[in-house]
Amino acid sequence: MESIKHILVPTDFGEPAERATEYALALAGKFEAKLTLMHVYSIPTYGYADGFSWPVEELEKAEKMAFGTVVATAKQRNAGIESALVMGAPWEQILLVAKQRGVDLGTHGRRGLSRVLLGSVAERVVRMSPVPVLAIPSAEHASPQT
Numbered sequence: 001m002e003s004i005k006h007i008l009v010p011t012d013f014g015e016p017a018e019r020a021t022e023y024a025l026a027l028a029g030k031f032e033a034k035l036t037l038m039h040v041y042s043i044p045t046y047g048y049a050d051g052f053s054w055p056v057e058e059l060e061k062a063e064k065m066a067f068g069t070v071v072a073t074a075k076q077r078n079a080g081i082e083s084a085l086v087m088g089a090p091w092e093q094i095l096l097v098a099k100q101r102g103v104d105l106g107t108h109g110r111r112g113l114s115r116v117l118l119g120s121v122a123e124r125v126v127r128m129s130p131v132p133v134l135a136i137p138s139a140e141h142a143s144p145q146t
Contacts, residue, residue, distance in 0.1 A: 004031040008103040010038050010094045010125075013066055020107040020136040021070075025077050027105070036101055037074055038084035039067040040093040060087075091124035098131060106133040 009024040011017040021037065028035040041063040043056055064085060071083045084101075086093045098106055106129060126133045 004033045004105050006034045006036065006101065006103045008036050008038060008098050008101065008106045010040065011070055013070065016136060016138040019139065021074060023134065023136055024107045025074065028078055034080065034082065035078060036082040036084055036103065037071055038086065038097055039063065040086050040088060040090040042087060042089065090121045094125050095128060098129065104131050106131060107136060
C-alpha cells in the first residue's frame with residue numbers, strides 16, 4: 001500500500017463531517033500527511049417574478065465565519081492544515097480541489113445508506129473520484145466499534 005501524503009476533508013458542518021474530520025486528523029498524524037479542510041457553499045438561484053434576490057454578502061460572511069471556526073478548531077490539533085472555501089456544486093468542487101491539490105485520499109461524512117443510494121454528494125464523490133475516498137457514517141449509523 002502506498003503512503004498517504006495528502007488528505008482532503010470536505011465539511012458541511014454536520015455531525016458526519018465532524019467524524020470524518022476526526023478520522024482525517026488521526027490519519028494525517030499517523031502518516032505525517034498534509035490535510036486540506038474544505039467547505040463548498042452555493043448561492044440559491046431561484047427565480048422570482050418580483051425580482052427577489054438573496055443577500056449574497058451576508059450568506060458569504062456566514063459561511064466564512066462558520067468555516068473559520070471549524071478550521072481554527074482543527075488547527076489546534078494540526079497547525080499545518082490548509083483550507084479551501086469555494087462556491088459551487090459540492091461534488092464538482094470537491095473533485096476539482098482534489099485534482100488541483102494532488103490529493104491521494106478523501107474523507108467524506110455520510111448520513112445513512114438511503115441518502116447515499118439516492119444521489120448524495122458523498123455517493124457522487126465516491127463514484128467519480130480518481131483517488132480512494134473514506135466514507136464515515138454518522139454516529140447513529142456507525143457500528144459499535146467505530
